[in-house]
Amino acid sequence: MPNPLHVTAPEGVPCVDYSREFDAPAAEVFRAHTDPELYRQWIGPRGLETRIDGFDCRSGGSYRFVQRGAEGGDEYAFRGVFHTVRPDALIVQTFEFEGWPDVVTLEYSTFEDLPGGRCRLTGRSVHPSVESREQFLSTGMESGMAEGYERLEELLTGRPAPEGA
Amino acid sequence: MPNPLHVTAPEGVPCVDYSREFDAPAAEVFRAHTDPELYRQWIGPRGLETRIDGFDCRSGGSYRFVQRGAEGGDEYAFRGVFHTVRPDALIVQTFEFEGWPDVVTLEYSTFEDLPGGRCRLTGRSVHPSVESREQFLSTGMESGMAEGYERLEELLTGRPAPEGA
Numbered sequence: 001m002p003n004p005l006h007v008t009a010p011e012g013v014p015c016v017d018y019s020r021e022f023d024a025p026a027a028e029v030f031r032a033h034t035d036p037e038l039y040r041q042w043i044g045p046r047g048l049e050t051r052i053d054g055f056d057c058r059s060g061g062s063y064r065f066v067q068r069g070a071e072g073g074d075e076y077a078f079r080g081v082f083h084t085v086r087p088d089a090l091i092v093q094t095f096e097f098e099g100w101p102d103v104v105t106l107e108y109s110t111f112e113d114l115p116g117g118r119c120r121l122t123g124r125s126v127h128p129s130v131e132s133r134e135q136f137l138s139t140g141m142e143s144g145m146a147e148g149y150e151r152l153e154e155l156l157t158g159r160p161a162p163e164g165a
Numbered sequence: 166m167p168n169p170l171h172v173t174a175p176e177g178v179p180c181v182d183y184s185r186e187f188d189a190p191a192a193e194v195f196r197a198h199t200d201p202e203l204y205r206q207w208i209g210p211r212g213l214e215t216r217i218d219g220f221d222c223r224s225g226g227s228y229r230f231v232q233r234g235a236e237g238g239d240e241y242a243f244r245g246v247f248h249t250v251r252p253d254a255l256i257v258q259t260f261e262f263e264g265w266p267d268v269v270t271l272e273y274s275t276f277e278d279l280p281g282g283r284c285r286l287t288g289r290s291v292h293p294s295v296e297s298r299e300q301f302l303s304t305g306m307e308s309g310m311a312e313g314y315e316r317l318e319e320l321l322t323g324r325p326a327p328e329g330a
Binding site: 129 | 257270292295
């Protein structure tokens with residue numbers, strides 16, 4: 001079994017909280033969030049390919065990436081700015097799916113080492129309203145995140161996810 | 166009477182909503198938010214002086230400013246990044262008081278013209294938690310905002326606020 005992704009959406013508050021452990025140290029999981037060549041290899045669900053248009057991952061930098069199916073089809077673009085990038089510890093950034101213009105979320109990602117060369121990633125997405133959070137959740141965001149993190153762990157450990165995971 | 170500031174803090178949701186009308190067009194009120202030389206003249210409560218450390222007000226830019234009393238004393242620094250800057254219409258930016266590190270809010274400011282050369286500014290501050298919103302409100306944020314917007318209107322109209330306003 002892969003490490004599970006835990007997602008909670010507290011009633012009435014426009015946030016999504018999540019956490020996941022990785023069989024890799026915090027510094028490596030952090031680097032997979034800040035290095036565009038690594039990031040494009042895991043972000044999003046399986047079957048999508050990611051093109052990085054810009055990725056200046058430092059406090060005050062910005063990013064944009066575009067995803068589409070390996071067979072072609074529609075493109076989905078995402079962009080934002082990095083408010084805080086603190087090595088191996090914290091990223092605070094904005095996030096917008098350009099298909100839903102001006103619905104911007106603030107994303108906190110905290111990285112902490114665990115014993116045995118493992119780590120925990122803890123995230124909070126703060127939406128501009130409860131309605132926008134519900135809209136995001138209804139798109140299958142949770143399974144897309146879970147697949148992305150499985151790809152990330154495969155990338156770092158060289159281990160494919162088990163059959164049926 | 167100056168134009169009033171309306172502030173609401175919906176129960177259980179970590180947001181502060183506000184609106185204020187100005188006796189000036191949207192383009193002018195927008196410019197007072199994006200031009201650092203204008204911005205430093207009105208942001209914050211009366212009696213504080215503002216020094217701009219950086220103010221690159223465009224989508225993907227960042228800013229930092231420092232305030233202190235005209236007589237000296239402690240300094241208060243604020244910083245953030247601009248996610249969207251759409252001329253005369255919308256600013257979406259992050260905001261952090263460096264004295265409360267890592268408590269980052271997402272700020273929406275919408276500008277719309279009204280008849281008679283007037284306009285309405287509508288804002289939403291999205292906090293990372295209800296607790297952080299309550300902490301901000303307890304600092305007298307609302308009266309500081311109201312004074313700042315009075316200074317802004319004075320700056321644009323050349324009219325001082327009435328006695329006792």
